[in-house]
Amino acid sequence: MNIWTKKSIELATQRNYLDLLYRVYPMSVNLRRELPNSTLINIRTAFDSRDGNALLKILLKQEVFPIKDSYVAYLKRDSSSIDRNPSTVQRLVGMLYEMGFDDIIDRTTVPKETNRQIGPLFKNWIKTGSLGVPVFTNATDFINAPENAVFDGSDAAMETFARNQLGYAHPKGLDFIAKFNGKYVIAEAKFLSDFGGHQNAQFNDAISTMQSNLAITDKEVIKIAILDGVLYIKGNNKMHKAVTTEFSDGEVIVSAVLLRDYLFSL
Structure with a gap:
C-alpha cells in the first residue's frame, strides 16, 4: 500500500x-426542478380535458416522468409508439389521472439527487x-x-x-x-x-x-x-x-x- x-x-x-x-x-441544497409556466398550463389543459395522449406526450418531454415504469424509456425514445400502443397509453394515463394534477407536478419537479x-x-x-x-x-x-x-x-x-x-x-x-x-x-x-x-x-x-x-x-x-x-x-x-x-x-x-x-x- x-x-x-x-x-x-x-x-x-x-x-x-x-x-x-x-x-x-x-x-448544495437540492432545489426542485422547474417547469416553464407554458408547460404547466399545457399539462393542466390536457389533464382537465382528459386528453390522455397529449398529457403523456407533454410529460414524456420533461426531464423526469412522474411514474417509474419500465415502458416509459421506450416511449421517450420513440414518441410515434404512443399512437400504436393504445393499451399501454391507457394504462399509464389511468395512473396519471389517479395521481391527480398536483401530484403529477410534484413528481415531475422532484429535486435532483445529490x-x-x-x-x-x-x-x-x-x-x-x-x-x-x-x-x-x-x-x-x-x-x-x-x-x-x-x-x-x-x-x-x-x-x-x-x-x-x-x-x-x-x-x-x-x-x-x-x-x-x-x-x-x-x-x-x-x-x-x-x-x-x-x-x-x-x-x-x-x-x-x-x-x-x-x-x-x-x-x-x-x-x-x-x-x-x-x-x-x-x-x-x-x-x-x-x-x-x-x-x-x-x-x-x-x-x-x-x-x-x-x-x-x-
Whole structure:
C-alpha cells in the first residue's frame, strides 16, 4: 500500500475529513426542478380535458416522468409508439389521472439527487487554484509553462492532450492532468458516497485508469487515482479491502484533500 493511501486512511479515520472534503465537493441544497409556466398550463389543459395522449406526450418531454415504469424509456425514445400502443397509453394515463394534477407536478419537479451534482465539483475546485499553481485551459500554454501547472481544458481537449502527448490510450476520460517537477500526473477523480452497485463501478473505473498501459513518449507520466468517500472506512467492505491489500507501493490512491501535498512531494 502506498504511503499516500495510508495518509488518506489516517485522514479519514482520525481527523475532520468530511469537513475538509466539503471544500472539494460542496453539496448544495437540492432545489426542485422547474417547469416553464407554458408547460404547466399545457399539462393542466390536457389533464382537465382528459386528453390522455397529449398529457403523456407533454410529460414524456420533461426531464423526469412522474411514474417509474419500465415502458416509459421506450416511449421517450420513440414518441410515434404512443399512437400504436393504445393499451399501454391507457394504462399509464389511468395512473396519471389517479395521481391527480398536483401530484403529477410534484413528481415531475422532484429535486435532483445529490450524486447527480458530484460530477463537475472536482474540476470546479481545480479551477479555484486550490492546488497553488497556475491552471491553464489551453494545452499549448500548459505544455510550454516552465513552472508546475494544471491543465483544465474541456473533456475532449484533455483526452486529446493525454493521447497525443502522454501516450494515454485508455477508453475512459480524465479528470486531472498536471505537471510537477517535470513529471506529468493524470487521474480520474471519484467521490464514492456509499458501497455497492454504481459506486463499485466508479471505483473500478478510477483503478483501471491508474493501471492502464501508456505508449512510450518523451515524458515521464504518473497515473494515480484520486478517490474519496467510504473506501477509507476501516472494515470488511470490498473497496477498503482492495485499497489496503491489492495495490503495490507504486500505485497511488490519494484523497483530493491530500492531492496538493502529494504533488509537491514529487
